[in-house]
Amino acid sequence: MAACLRELIPAQTIRARVAELGAQISADYRDKPLILVGVLKGAFVFLADLAREIAVDARIDFVRLSSYGMKDRPQGLKFTMDVSLPIADSHLLLVEDILDTGRSMAFLQERLSGRGAASVKLCTLVDKTGRRETRVRADYAGFRVDCGFLVGYGLDYAEAHRGLPGIFELKVDGQ
Ligand code: IMP
């Protein structure tokens, strides 16, 4: 099965947009205790770049989720790695690679907001709007696309392509 990659968002466009997001977040969280919570693995590149564009001295933490149940019929989500910092009274900004159906972010927002955080907001690199199943919306979104499977800049397909500097659409022949 042959696959091809088509560049959608070049590295310099991502860099400029991440700088804009960083400036906006810096203004919104000035003088507030902020924790950036990266969602592993996909958000690791975005989080590393975004953190360096934020003027507020944010603390950094990570979570990891996995779904259980059949691949085509997922039953639920669970933490495979929880935050390690105390979050009570801090402002949490979830940093995600792609918001797709919204199920992961609905789960995370619900779990984390019950623990006394001052606020829980969401920053996603890509807001993929075409398959949304929940009411979750991004407070900050780098780019909006309707559909397509994206790789690069941290995003993977079966663990491949995370190291590409830009964002590419992956097309598999016959699909
Ligand atoms: P959601 O729970 O459906 O919103 O799932 C979001 C997760 O699925 C993201 O955090 C990604 O890890 C993964 N995902 C969704 N779309 C893509 C894609 O186009 N490329 C790579 N990963 C994706």
Ligand code: MG
């Ligand atoms: Mg993800």
